[in-house]
Amino acid sequence: MTEFKKLVFSGVQPTGNLHLGNYLGAIRKFVALQEGNDCIYCVVDLHSLTAQLVHNDLPGQIRSIAAAFIASGIDPEKHIVFNQSAVPQHAELAWIFNCVARIGWMNRMTQFKDKAGKDRENASLGLLAYPSLMAADILVYRGTHVPVGDDQKQHLELARDIAMKFNLDYQDHIRRAGQGVDITVGDEPVHAYFPMVEPLIEGPAPRVMSLRDGTKKMSKSDPSDLSRINLMDDEDAISKKIRKAKTDPDGLPSEVEGLKGRPEADNLVGIYAALADKTKTEVLAEFGGQQFSVFKPALVDLAVQVLSPITGEMRRLMDDTSHIDAILRNGGERARARAEATMKDVRDIIGFLY
Secondary structure, eight states: OOSOOOOEEEEEOOSSOOBHHHIIIIIHHHHHHTTTSOEEEEEOHHHHHHHOSOOTTHHHHHHHHHHHHHHHTOOTTTSEEEEGGGOTHHHHHHHHHHHHSOHHHHHTOHHHHHHHTTOGGGSOHHHHHHHHHHHHHHHTTTOOEEEOOGGGHHHHHHHHHHHHHHHHHTHHHHHHTTOOEEEEETTEEEEESSOOOEEEOOSOOOOOBOSSOTTSBOOTTOSOGGGOOBTTOOHHHHHHHHHHSOOOSSOOOSSGGGGTTOHHHHHHHHHHHHHHTOOHHHHHHHHTTOOHHHHHHHHHHHHHHHHHHHHHHHHHHHHSTHHHHHHHHHHHHHHHHHHHHHHHHHHHHHTOOO
16 A cells, blocks of 8 residues: 545434534535545444433434434445444554553543533543544544544544554554555654544534524534424424524624624524525625515525425434344444454554454
8 A cells, every 4th residue: 555545434423313503514514525535424322422321212313313314315335324333443443542642632632621521530531532432433444534523623633643653653563564654744754554634624614503592502402492403303393493593683784794793693694504505695695684584484495495305314214214224234344344454454563462
């Protein structure tokens, strides 16, 4: 091998219902990336234990994410769709990476600080080591590119640090095993087994905020269901939530500058723009000067037009889960074969007997 083959990897946690923000910010990008790329899309059920140890319906949540992938247009025959726990090599490589990574690196992770809060001593070890498993998820396939949002950029940088340290620590072993690729990191030549993962940032990511508070992200964990549009919502629910979405008394401005200091207005215009695949400027050229009593019904129509086919297909798949289960089994088998090829190399490089 003279260079790393491009491979796109990403995953979604099975924790609660997927919503519009998940679709616009992640899944729609996954669908687009299928063109011209080798893609692996994973339901990261091992990661979900860091958010909530005991799940009452984890199989249902796993199937729901897989259904959303398929209903949105991901092709599980050309690419791979599977759940993380079906491929034990993720956990095996994560342990090796736990030994490569430094505690100081983990302690600097902003997401750990945010989620652990003030009572860090009571946080799970899994929450602290989460980025190490994330690095293993990508690198067990020697993934080269990951579509990421702002909240995961730091974890991707850590994945690069882990890969770099492994490559440097085991450089001679990698050569003796007849593995690796000559790369340059900065000015330093490295004989690397693992690639330096690159973020895929395809244009400005739509930042979808709560329908009840334009200063907070749309979230699965928000206690108010009116704060989000779930991918399984029917037309009536979508209409009700948009009609009840918080706004201000002023009409829509004609210029994007006029949305400053108006988070709820900015959010609704941004949602319309993302669903219509337009810019905010184009949306305001059409609706500038109009009241929300005119804009909201137009947004309802657009949201229903875009989401209804996805919702309908998700419902069909969830009514008979045998098809989803077959896709996940097939994806798991194909993913295990790839992951095991990597782990065989890694065991040889480290010196394990097996």
